Amino acid sequence: MRPALAVWLVLNLLGGTGAQDMCGDPPAAPSHSVSAPQLSPEERLSPHMPESLRCDACHAIAFQIEEQLRKAEGKVGKKALKESDYMEVLERTCSQDWESYGVLELDGEKRLSGPGLPTQQPLSVMVSGGPWPNRLSKLCHGSVGERGEAQIYGAHRRGPAALRQLLCHGDKGPCTGRKDRPDPPKAPQSEL
Numbered sequence: 001m002r003p004a005l006a007v008w009l010v011l012n013l014l015g016g017t018g019a020q021d022m023c024g025d026p027p028a029a030p031s032h033s034v035s036a037p038q039l040s041p042e043e044r045l046s047p048h049m050p051e052s053l054r055c056d057a058c059h060a061i062a063f064q065i066e067e068q069l070r071k072a073e074g075k076v077g078k079k080a081l082k083e084s085d086y087m088e089v090l091e092r093t094c095s096q097d098w099e100s101y102g103v104l105e106l107d108g109e110k111r112l113s114g115p116g117l118p119t120q121q122p123l124s125v126m127v128s129g130g131p132w133p134n135r136l137s138k139l140c141h142g143s144v145g146e147r148g149e150a151q152i153y154g155a156h157r158r159g160p161a162a163l164r165q166l167l168c169h170g171d172k173g174p175c176t177g178r179k180d181r182p183d184p185p186k187a188p189q190s191e192l
Contacts (some may be wrong), residue, residue: 021182043103044131047134047135049135052110053111055168055174057139060117061094061136061140061167062164063116065093067116069081070078087149090149091144096136097133098136102114134164147167152167155167
């Protein structure tokens, strides 16, 4: 009886009544369509950061300054840096390539995206490169020039929140009066 059952099973499988037909086709994977954000002429062509993205840009700059100063302090055992050292770190930070930043659209609103900035949507298209790195560099140099290296380093020594407050939320800061956008996550602290 067993050989007959085996022959019947083989013939059914060869005849097209295999497991796939018995169970149906596997479910199709859901498809998602995401398009790149539509940029206005100002967003595409202006050498300046668009007003609507300045708060995000400020948070990105504060994050990068905090990270680079923290790394420099880590090399000297968490001691305060000399003036010449923190000035060099700030210059190097503002002159970096900024290529990891770009713009994306979240819930119909254009937002800057990159390290130190919140990302709230797992599936989105980010437009990076182009004018964004140069805009961030110019904005960083402008912030350092306006606030001064010593004041920025003093705020850094008080913590990431103090630095963000000085650069982004203080007098004339690009985020002043904006409570609709959450603050980005704090920079991760390295373990020693």
